[in-house]
Amino acid sequence: MDNVHEKVKKEVHKKAGPEHTDKPGCKIKYECDFCDFSTNRLVFLENHIELLHSGIKNYKCHLCDHSEFIEFKLRNHINVVHLNILKYKCKYCDHRALTKSRLYYHTRTVHKEEMSYSCRLCSYNSTNKSRICSHTKFVHMKVKKHKCAYCDYTTTTKYSLGAHMNCVHAALKKHQCHLCDFKSNLKSNLNAHIDIVHLKIKNHKCHLCDYKAKYQKDVKRHFDSVHSTLVRTKVRKHKCTLCDYSATTSYSLKQHMDCIHLALKKHQCHLCDFKTNTKSNLKTHVNIVHLRIKNHQCTLCDYKANSRSDIKRHIDSIHSNLKEMK
Structure with a gap:
């Protein structure tokens, strides 16, 4: 044997x-x-x-x-x-395991209480030994290694320091303009303030003329008021060969051809016989006809409708007197 x-x-x-x-x-x-x-x-x-x-x-x-x-x-x-052959022995009982993982599983399930570590100074306990060390260090030894950069406040944890900063120094603006009373908590904001207010630097330029502005929103406003008509006539370079329609993109022209001239209706509803040439139209159909979704609401009462035209019709018929009073 x-x-x-x-x-x-x-x-x-x-x-x-x-x-x-x-x-x-x-x-x-x-x-x-x-x-x-x-x-x-x-x-x-x-x-x-x-x-x-x-x-x-x-x-x-x-x-x-x-x-x-x-x-x-x-x-x-x-x-x-x-x-x-069971070379891994449990330190809490006579159990032996074939592998470390099986021994660990046994210890975690059978000896959960024995595995926990307790603080020698209070009733705090944890299954993680490093947490006990951190607890002793910060709670009992009062080690406050996190210091505030703006006052004498110190704390034991980074989280507490962050909370202190948010509560006490949230409005702290250490970057001050040397030309006026403007203050900011970011240096980049201060630089932008000086460029725009004091140096009158206009970094935003219209791409169709020499107009410049301090802010992008001003350029957009200029573009919409001055160049909107010009853009509409210039950019529509994709022309339909069968009618007077023109488009800004080849994709829009293709959609026009499919819808108007070829009468392509490749998107079909899976709930009825409805067909359409665009996916968005199909989605609108399903929402209105089958799901009964009413996304449009009257601003004068609780009435809801499937389309804006229905809302307008409702206002004209129900709230016409109220509109006249306004």
């Missing part, structure tokens, strides 16, 4: 190979014996085989009737049952 025991032990260690290495960072590749699936996590391989190849147990123990679907699990069986 001793010879058999030694033979099994040698065979197990011979087959173990790199799968049992304890070197940190070593990447192990587990391959499925029934298909091309491979992974670097044993648990993933086990799940894969249980889901796809359940019932296939080709690995049979030569010492008993036990069989497994994966070779690694058969080796575990031999180690535990026949060789009694």
Whole structure:
């Protein structure tokens, strides 16, 4: 029997190979014996085989009737049952485990209370030893390493310092203009103030003329009032060959051709026979006809409607007197 025991032990260690290495960072590749699936996590391989190849147990123990679907699990069986190899011992009881992960699982589930660390100075406890150290350092030793840059306030945590800054120094504006009373908490804001107010720098320029402005919104206002008509006539360079229609983009021209001249209605409602040439029209149809969504509301009462035209019709008929009074 001793010879058999030694033979099994040698065979197990011979087959173990790199799968049992304890070197940190070593990447192990587990391959499925029934298909091309491979992974670097044993648990993933086990799940894969249980889901796809359940019932296939080709690995049979030569010492008993036990069989497994994966070779690694058969080796575990031999180690535990026949060789009694359980090298990881629990420090709280006599339990032994085959792997570190199984021992950790046992400790976390069975000895949860024993694993917790307690503060020697109060009733605080934690499962994390480093948290106990931090607790002792900041609560009992009163170590206040976080200091405010604007006053003498100190605190034990970065969070408390942030709360202090928000409450006490939120309105602090340390960057002051040397030409006026303007203050800001950001240097970039101060620079922008000086450029615009004192140096009269106009960085924003119209791309159609020589107009310049301090702010982009002023350029847009200028563009809309001065160049809007010019842009409409100039930019519409895509002309329809079948009518007088012109568009600013080739995509808009194509839509015009599909809708008006080709009468293409490729978008069909899945709830009725309605067809349309654009996806947006189909969505509007579904919302109004089938979902009964009423997105438009009267500003004078609680009435809602599917379209703006219905709202206008409602106001003209119901609130006409109120409109005249206004």
